[in-house]
Amino acid sequence: MVNVVLDRVALPLFEDDGMERSMVKTFETSSAWDQFFSKDSLLDAYKLMLKMRRFEERAGALYTQRSIGGYCHLYIGQEAVVTGIQMAQKPQDTVITAYRDHAHMLACGIDPNPIMAELTGRSAGCSKGKGGSMHMFSREKNFYGGHGIVGGQVSIGTGMAMGHKYKKDQGVCVTYMGDGAANQGQVYESFNMAAIWGLPVLYVIEDNGYSMGTAIGRHAAGDFSQRGEPYGIEGCVVDGQDVLVVREAAEWALNVVRTENRPILMHVKTYRYRGHSMSDPGLYRSKDEVEDFKTNKDPILNLQKVLIDRKLATLDLLTAMDDKIKAEMKVVADFALEAPLPDVAELYTDVYAA
Secondary structure: OOOOOOOOOOOHHHOOOOOOOOOEEEEOOOOOHHHHOOHHHHHHHHHHHHHHHHHHHHHHHHHHOOOOOOOOOOOOOOHHHHHHHHHHOOOOOEEEOOOOOHHHHHHOOOOHHHHHHHHOOOOOOOOOOOOOOOOOOEHHHOEOOOOOOOOHHHHHHHHHHHHHHHHOOOOOEEEEEEOOHHHOHHHHHHHHHHHHHOOOEEEEEEEOOEEOOEEHHHHOOOOHHHOOHHHOOEEEEEEOOOHHHHHHHHHHHHHHHHHHOOOEEEEEEOOOOOOOOOOOOOOOOOHHHHHHHHHHOOHHHHHHHHHHHOOOOOHHHHHHHHHHHHHHHHHHHHHHHHOOOOOHHHHHOOOOOO
């Protein structure tokens, strides 16, 4: 048996030196352009966000055609969050998230073919067609789900961070959750353990404004970015519709986690254009509210403007890129529909007992 000894970490935020410290940083605009961004990196970010959106649109169409069963939660509108954070990660970092997970897998570099095949329940899927939309994994790409239990992935991610600490691999577990999950009890048990043991975990609250159909003001008291304060966990609030801002915030947060051996909490304000899931018509929101985000705060259009204004790309180039990705996603959908269904024997594989 291996005994793991974890020392209590004295967080500098609590040193009694007479100085007041703010435990919340705010990232609204990007101030480190030359440090973090090149033409190629910006085009890569734009391409990745387009791939996420076109994939999700195609998944939505397949769901409407009844080619996808069960639940299906789309990420449309939130693409800048996972893209910006992934740009700041290192290869040894791990990722875990909730059930709105398709874009997170794409950001981890997983081929879209097995992701879509998993959505359609095919044997070529990344979980052999048995996980569906909410339960996808790829150990090869350090992606550990895809979890359907609200908030359940947070305690798992905290344990994965303990694994990084034990192995001394300088890895960080990026642990995503939604604003609804941020009210769950196990989240705060995890905060407590991560703070006491100095675990390398970045907690990311993807606040899209609604916990299923309940607006923030009706289900969450206080500020999410301050939720870690009782445990000495520093937080930041981030404009999640701007991939440049998210990238800069993630660079800061991951550097603190990696070098100071303590957790950080990112409260990323974003927005989803579709309902909570494909079965949700979203009647709790006005059309004007959704249209305002699509027109004025869209993450892809925001980056498109930057690329064109800085003469890093032309509209024709970006349009051609989009057309190519749309064609690729059609091929992905065709692959998923043509792949064989799992054999009945698969019911008895990958389980603890039969």
